[in-house]
Amino acid sequence: xxxxxxxxxxxxGTLFAMLDAFNNGANDVANSWATSVSSRSISYRQAMVLGxxxxxxxxxxxxxxxxxxxxxxxxxxxxxxxxPGVQMLAFTCALAAASSWVMWxxxxxxxxxxxxxxxxxxxxxxVATAGASKVQWGWNDGKGLGAIFAGxxxxxxxxxxxxxxxxxxxxxxxxxxxxxxxxAVWTAPFFFLVAATxxxxxxxYKGSPSLGLSKKPxxxxxxxxxxxxxxxxxxxxxxxxxxxxxxxxxxDPSVKWWMVIQGPLLFNRPMPTxxxxxxxxxxxxxxxxxxxxxxxxxxxxEPRTGVASIPSSTEERSVEKLEANQPSYRELMDQSExxxxxxxxxxxxxxxxxxxxxxxxxxxxxxxYEVRNMIxxxxxxxxxxxxxxxxxxxxxxxxxxxxxxxTPEGERMKRVYANAAKYPNEVEHTYSFIQIITxxxxxxxxxxxxIGNSVGPWAAIYSAWSTGDYVGxxxxxxxxxxxxxxxxxxxxxxxxxxxxMKVMGNKITYHSPSRGSSMExxxxxxxxxxxxxxxxxxxxxxxxxxxxxxGLCNGTLKAVxxxxxxxxxxxxxxxIPIAGTLAGCLMGIVLNAPHWLPITATAATAAA
Numbered sequence: 183x184x185x186x187x188x189x190x191x192x193x194x195g196t197l198f199a200m201l202d203a204f205n206n207g208a209n210d211v212a213n214s215w216a217t218s219v220s221s222r223s224i225s226y227r228q229a230m231v232l233g234x235x236x237x238x239x240x241x242x243x244x245x246x247x248x249x250x251x252x253x254x255x256x257x258x259x260x261x262x263x264x265x266p267g268v269q270m271l272a273f274t275c276a277l278a279a280a281s282s283w284v285m286w287x288x289x290x291x292x293x294x295x296x297x298x299x300x301x302x303x304x305x306x307x308x309v310a311t312a313g314a315s316k317v318q319w320g321w322n323d324g325k326g327l328g329a330i331f332a333g334x335x336x337x338x339x340x341x342x343x344x345x346x347x348x349x350x351x352x353x354x355x356x357x358x359x360x361x362x363x364x365x366a367v368w369t370a371p372f373f374f375l376v377a378a379t380x381x382x383x384x385x386x387y388k389g390s391p392s393l394g395l396s397k398k399p400x401x402x403x404x405x406x407x408x409x410x411x412x413x414x415x416x417x418x419x420x421x422x423x424x425x426x427x428x429x430x431x432x433x434d435p436s437v438k439w440w441m442v443i444q445g446p447l448l449f450n451r452p453m454p455t456x457x458x459x460x461x462x463x464x465x466x467x468x469x470x471x472x473x474x475x476x477x478x479x480x481x482x483x484e485p486r487t488g489v490a491s492i493p494s495s496t497e498e499r500s501v502e503k504l505e506a507n508q509p510s511y512r513e514l515m516d517q518s519e520x521x522x523x524x525x526x527x528x529x530x531x532x533x534x535x536x537x538x539x540x541x542x543x544x545x546x547x548x549x550x551y552e553v554r555n556m557i558x559x560x561x562x563x564x565x566x567x568x569x570x571x572x573x574x575x576x577x578x579x580x581x582x583x584x585x586x587x588x589t590p591e592g593e594r595m596k597r598v599y600a601n602a603a604k605y606p607n608e609v610e611h612t613y614s615f616i617q618i619i620t621x622x623x624x625x626x627x628x629x630x631x632x633i634g635n636s637v638g639p640w641a642a643i644y645s646a647w648s649t650g651d652y653v654g655x656x657x658x659x660x661x662x663x664x665x666x667x668x669x670x671x672x673x674x675x676x677x678x679x680x681x682x683m684k685v686m687g688n689k690i691t692y693h694s695p696s697r698g699s700s701m702e703x704x705x706x707x708x709x710x711x712x713x714x715x716x717x718x719x720x721x722x723x724x725x726x727x728x729x730x731x732x733g734l735c736n737g738t739l740k741a742v743x744x745x746x747x748x749x750x751x752x753x754x755x756x757x758i759p760i761a762g763t764l765a766g767c768l769m770g771i772v773l774n775a776p777h778w779l780p781i782t783a784t785a786a787t788a789a790a
Contacts, residue, residue, distance in 0.1 A: 185647050188267050192647040195274035199640035202281035203667040206296045206636060207674025208288050211237065212682040213722040214628055214705065215675070217729065218621040219579050220687030221698035222465050223614040226579055226680065229621070234672035236622045240629025241637075241668040242661060256301065256318055256327060257308040266646035272311050272769060273639035276303040279765035287753065288678060291685045294753045295720035299761040301330055304639065306766030310773065333719040334754065337708055338727025345704025345728035348376075349735050352613070352696050357605050366612040367426045373699065374418040377619040379411030380706055381626055422615070424448040430462060430608040462611040465695060467580070467599060467688050526576055533576055536568035574680035582684035594743065595689070601741040602692030602733070610695045617699035624702040628709065628721040629668060637667045690726070691733030691742050701728040726750055 215229040224232070262269035280296070280303040287294045305327055308317040318326035352373075356365040383403075425442040428434045428451060436454050444451075526537045543562055545555050641659045646652060687693055705724035712719040726747070733742040 185266060185270075185650050188270055188647060191267070191270045191274055192643055195270060195277060195640065195643040198274060198277035198281050199636050199643075199667070200670045201285065202277050202296065202300065203636040203670035204674035204678070205281055205284040205288055207233075207237075207671035207676075208678035209284055209293060209674075209682050210296050210720065210722045211625070211628060211671060211675045212679030213293055213686050214624050214702070214725050215621065215679070216579075216683040216687035217624075217693065217698045217701050217725060218617055219683060220467070220693040221610075221614070221617060221695045222463065222580070223617040223695045223698060224621065226577070226683070227575060230575075230672075230676040230679075232618070232622055233625050233675050236625035237629040237633075237671050237675075238665070238668045240626040241633040241664045241671075243630070256304045256330075257312070258316060258318065261308070261312040261316055262646075262652040264652070266650060266652045268311065268773070269646045269652050270643045271772060272307040273304070273642050275769040275772065276300065276307045276765045277636070277639050279303045279306065279768055280761050283757065283761045283764060287757075288681055291681050292753050293682050293686060293722060293750055294757045295722055297720040298331075298334065298754065299757050300636075300639070301327070302758045302760075302762035303765035306762035306764070307769040309762075310766040310769035329717060331758075333712060333717060334723070337712065337719045338723050338730070340711075341705050341708040341724040341727040342731025342734075343704075344707050344731075345701045346731035346735055348703050349697060349700035349732045352700060353735060356609060357603070357696070363430055363606065363608045363612075366609045367423060367431060370423060370426065370612055370616060371415045371419040373613075373616045374422070374619060375411050375415035376703060377616065377623050378414035379407060380703065380710065381619075381623045382410040383407045383710070421445045426612055426615075430611060435461075462607050463614075465607055465610040465614070466604070467692060467694075522578060526573075529576070531572075532568050533572040536565035536572075539565040540569070571677055574677055577680040577684065579680060579683055580688070594745070598741060598743050599692045601738050602736050604692075605694060605696065612695075613699050614695040617695045617702065620699045620702035620706065624706045624709075624721070624725070626706075629671075630710070633664060633667055633671070636670070637663050640667070685746075686726075687729075689743060689746050690729045691736075697732045701725060701732050704728040704731065720754075723754065 211233055215233055218224050219226050219229055257272070262272070277300070280300040284294060284296050284299050305317050320326045320328045355369055356362045359365050421442050424444070424446050425437070425448060428437045428441075428448045432453065434451065434453055437448065437451070441448065523537065526533055527541065528534065529537075540562060543558050543565075545558055546552075548555060550556070550559065637659055641663055644660075644663065691697075702725070705721065705728045708724045708728075709719060709721055730742055730747060
């Protein structure tokens with residue numbers, strides 16, 4: 183029996199659930215993929231494609247269990263007994279508060295945990311609905327707030343330990359060798375084994391309740407897991423190692439990427455007679471392009487600061503006057519943004535068309551409701567939509583992460599990078615392939631765990647609306663709801679993820695493929711361990727802890743930007759009271775708002 187009188191509540195709850203999933207992709211997923219993009223193993227566009235694929239696979243295959251935890255573990259089911267409408271309203275308010283807070287933080291490039299934002303919001307509506315005594319503040323068999331918030335301290339620390347162990351294994355097996363390149367090539371299959379095993383065990387052992395894989399015997403789980411991991415390891419040894427040997431040891435320039443299928447035949451491939459040797463990509467974090475500004479128009483080369491240029495007779499001026507003419511921090515940031523927009527204006531794709539249309543059609547003087555400005559606004563709307571969808575595809579993530587040269591942030595990042603060891607590009611090139619596997623594993627783990635953030639409350643709203651009864655503890659989560667939320671997560675990553683990615687990754691410590699693969703593998707293992715016990719944990723917290731753990735492997739605290747880490751910790755902590763208060767106040771206002779009732783004839787007679 184559908185509760186059609188609450189159709190509007192279901193519609194509003196659906197919109198905020200989709201917004202929450204969008205924010206999840208723009209905030210949490212962008213942070214997890216920032217490691218791969220920061221290491222230059224993959225581009226931002228490649229991260230969009232791979233993230234979309236593996237978020238879907240993780241959400242559909244293993245995403246249902248953690249959804250049950252958020253839906254049923256914080257507020258007891260009997261609170262909403264005989265009140266399905268109140269239950270719909272409660273989860274709608276929770277989604278509205280959590281999604282609004284995370285959206286505001288994402289807009290201001292403040293990285294927060296969408297997981298803890300929603301959990302706090304659910305607790306807030308529980309207090310407003312049934313009182314603080316009804317909320318499961320304790321452990322509650324691993325499903326209460328005590329168990330969930332325990333991950334706030336445990337998850338980053340555990341993830342940091344896992345990542346540090348993996349990177350230390352790489353460091354002392356490969357990096358410290360006198361000739362590390364052959365060691366990197368010949369040990370590559372081992373790390374393929376680790377990545378494939380972790381991904382397989384998360385599917386088979388944990389499984390999805392609808393697939394019933396978790397009910398298989400232990401020998402079956404072990405056989406499938408080790409068989410898949412061993413198979414990937416064997417394939418990498420047969421095909422990938424000869425390919426790497428030809429590319430980075432023999433430096434054969436004639437070997438193309440598709441020749442990997444030739445396998446061992448590449449060992450005996452004759453070297454070309456010319457003197458050229460193959461080159462590998464440059465994985466340095468900071469890369470200067472001397473010709474970066476040579477193609478800019480004259481007006482774009484000049485700083486948009488309003489400060490006069492320093493004349494050639496600089497030596498005749500006082501030091502005080504020189505300092506007075508130096509651009510400020512905000513002016514330097516505006517110059518960087520102007521250079522980026524100038525590149526977009528010169529592009530020939532849809533983004534260039536949209537940027538030029540916005541530039542050439544500014545709003546005129548007067549109010550927005552004037553006819554001329556209304557016509558211009560209608561003309562600008564398609565351009566605004568195009569820029570919103572495609573701006574991130576063209577954003578320079580690496581320049582933003584390393585900081586603008588001349589700013590305090592840029593100087594701080596120089597000091598952090600100076601205390602990190604730099605390894606040969608040939609070695610890092612080897613681990614760039616492994617990082618693709620670890621990045622996909624991390625994305626799969628995120629889809630498995632964090633999909634419950636949005637789909638749990640939404641499933642409760644849908645179940646109460648479609649059945650006319652309050653949602654019990656055993657209510658299943660439909661696969662189509664998981665798919666819709668996974669799609670919204672992917673859209674958030676592709677369109678708005680750059681706003682978080684530009685302040686993560688290299689803003690904490692120096693990144694490289696060998697470091698990045700260790701970070702992602704450590705975070706993925708941690709997320710899957712917590713997910714095994716149906717505990718929602720923030721993927722962003724795990725990858726941040728892993729980043730700090732690997733950064734400390736440089737042997738000095740100076741290799742980690744603890745200012746950025748402190749800001750992240752502050753944002754995480756403040757999310758709990760802010761999201762909970764917003765949701766509780768919203769629920770209290772809506773639930774206790776005065777209602778207008780029409781005066782019937784009987785009531786009017788009685789009143790008279």
